[in-house]
Amino acid sequence: MLYSKHMHWSEVHVLEGTEPFALKEFVNAHGWRSLAPFHWDAGDSCLSHVRALPGGGSGAWHVTQAAPTEWRVTLQAAAPLCDSDREVLLEGVRWALRLDESFAGFHALCRDHAPLRRAAVQGQGRLLRSPDLWEDLVKTLCTTCTTWARTQSMVRALCDRWGELELATERRTFPTPVALAAAGPHELRAAGLGYRADTLYRLAERLVSGELDPNTLRSSDISTDAVRRALIALPGIGPYAAGNLLMLLGRYDHLAIDSWLRRVVREGWFSDRTDLTDAEIERAFQPFGSWKALVYWFWDWSR
DNA sequence: TTCCAGGGGTAGA
């Protein structure tokens, strides 16, 4: 634990996970790593994130792989971290990397299907998520009815305009609900959010008022159906967005059916039939039970 | 100019 030459606080921790996985393959399993304020340094195989801290100010974490189940985490901040801020950052790393989640059931299923065996052999199934669920709610909203390039630019614009500058990394945090509620729908629209501006503003207001605490949705005491109903009750969250968020929450029994999934499944399993319905897609995934979303993500569609 | 993109909400049947 020391001050760097730029007088920023830095400290190193080692976190242990329960199941081995490769950081590089994990980070590249889906697109979330390219959404701010995540930063993936492919050369150093280092994943970073910056976030606002409850004690005020902000902090950064940088993760590299130390061993199959060991992670070297460097925390950075403008000043020494208090215990609660350190805990928030480290808990965020555990959550983002899913260090406490087991994929043994998924891998058992994978061994029965040739296009999934690679996933079992390589220990796949883990999908990166943001340290904070509010951040993933907003990011998911920004994936609706747009291109991936625009999703990236929308999320970047939110950070650039309403995020806090983290001094050690000179990167901007993801904006808090307070910041986006204060911005208002007109400013959000002007930042390129389009019709999502109104729903995003309403979502931020619900969090600020205390009407919604998204972290209650992280509880394992609630049934998946109850979580799904709560998600769909939120402004701007429909079946696709709820499916994506359930997957990020570690519940894989619902598909997030979007134009990309429709195309992949149509070409892979239905001879490119143009009249394929969502109901037929749902039925095709029914045999995979509580692992449907991961089966879609890790199925070897090139076979 | 028109169409569509890793959809959601609403009205009407």
Added chain:
DNA sequence: TCTACCCATGGA
């Protein structure tokens, strides 16, 4: 439950 329509925005 299903369908039709609208919702901003930018790139092809």
